[in-house]
Amino acid sequence: MDPLFAAHSLFRRRRFDECIAVCSQLLDKNPYDQAAWFLKTRALTEQVYVDEVDMDEEGLAEMLMDDNAIAQIARPGTSLRKPGTSQGMPSQGVRPLSQSGRPLSGFVRPGTQSARPGTMEQAIRTARTAKTARPVTSASGRHIRLGTASMLSEPDGPFINISKLNLSKYAERPNLSKALFDYVFHKENDVRNALELAAKATEACEYKDWWWKVQLGKCYFRLGMFREAEQQLKSALKHQEMVDTFLHLCKVYVRLDEPLKAIEFFGKGLERFPGEVTLLTGLARIHEGIGEMDTSVEKYKEVLKYDNMHVEGIACVATHHFYTDMPEIALLFYRRLLQMGVYSTELFNNLGLCSYYAQQYDVAVDCFTRALELASDDEMADVWYNIGHLAVGIGDTDLAYRCFRLALAVNNDHAESYNNLGVLELRRGRADQARALFQQSLSLAPHFYEPHFNSGAMDERVGNLQSSYNSMNKSLEAFPDHVDSKELLKKIKDYFAAV
DSSP, rough: OOOOHHHHHHHHTTTTHHHHHHHHHHHHHOOTTHHHHHHHHHHHHHHOOOOOOSOOOHHHHHHHHHOOOOOOOTTTTTOOGGGGGGGOOOTTTSSOOOTTBBBBBBBTTTTSSOOOOSSSHHHSSOOOOOSOOSSSOOOOHHHHHHHHHHHHHHEEEEEESSSGOHHHHHHHHHHHHHHHHIIIIIISHHHHHHHHHHHHHHHHHHTOOOHHHHHHHHHHTTTOHHHHHHHHHHHHHHHOOOHHHHHHHHHHHTTTTOOHHHHHHHHHHHHTTOOHHHHHHHHHHHHHHHOOOHHHHHHHHHHHHHHHHTTHHHHHHHHHHHHOHHHHHHHHHHHHHHHHTTOOOOHHHHHHHHHHTTTTTHHHHHHHHHHHHHHHHHHHHHHHHHHHHHHHTTTTTHHHHHHHHHHHOOOOOOHHHHHHHHHHHHHOOOOOOOOHHHHHHHHHHOOOOOOHHHHHHHHHHHHHHHHHHHHHHHHHHHHHTTHHHHHHHHHHHHHHHHH
């Protein structure tokens, strides 16, 4: 068999290491073999290729050193950074909020775990990733690590020495320039040289090739030049409307905190490509981000009409049903995920919670047991916390106490466990321990209203009315519609007025 044909076959079957080895042998015999060079370049790129469409996590540098000026007080429903301004937000008493003020999402994806901290201290202390307690340092860090790790796998150093390339010559050869760009951008992570190559190639094709304009937009986005990226992507849409271009443009608007613009272009994309699942999913994410949960669920249901195996759509619809007091319907959706082969701690954890609220206690215990068997150290605390919640519900406070202690043994930054443990200590008459646990919960999660209310209620009971008054005000700052806080605050105000 012809070696080049064999290499092509290996490439199509995604056996990239073997393909690279065959191409290297061909290039050893003839260093000027363009076909082998092209195929090896493509194989090396595919090994480290990461889809640029999904939103990256914003790191500390992007959040705290952001030069883009935005309105400090956004109009209702116009900002992803202040989602609580929307009128369609669910009650925090029903659906918990993340530190950024967004309702908890049904599906962990880039961006849902992040918050916008007010101070450097808060940013460093708070974990914002699904897998580690270490804050996200920079969105570009992942790309740098990918590039350096890929070079280590090559004993003779990088395949192409970019510093010695004549980019102008390659830009005029469309059969090689696109493969070279992908190699430089994804494999070497040299964004500046990739930008230079894309600019010269765009000039060589007389500014008529939409593909090169999209690549320019990707380079500008990676460099933080969002307005330039917007211009290039809009220009690309004039030449050729593509799903990928719409997704990249909406990604730019999300980073610029312009969700209404993103919704507008998602709508234009759906007019051109009706039923496109990726566009519908992006639109649902934006609506969820600004707190329009009902519209978001409608879009996810529309996604499921076109793709009934869409994991994110099923998970988000299930979460919505769970938090709107329909655990039986949520249970059907989560069972659907189980039938599809999704087998994870989170799924069994959610199945257990749905079964518990649907009063199927035996099934709930089995699901939580399976979740514990599958759980890693990062997930174990949440599972023990939920088992403790179940134990409180069935009246076994001793079991609940042990479960919350186990959750804290696994993760001593679990704010919810500190709060619930404080309530149990208060029931046992240990006011000092309860107060310390409430304070610890507050220091870890200042956006929770429960520790403020519990601490204030305890202070009111022992006659410390000033501390109770302050705690109730903080509770209402975190959750303005909390009825119990309003009633207790009114009672304290009446007492102060009488004095």
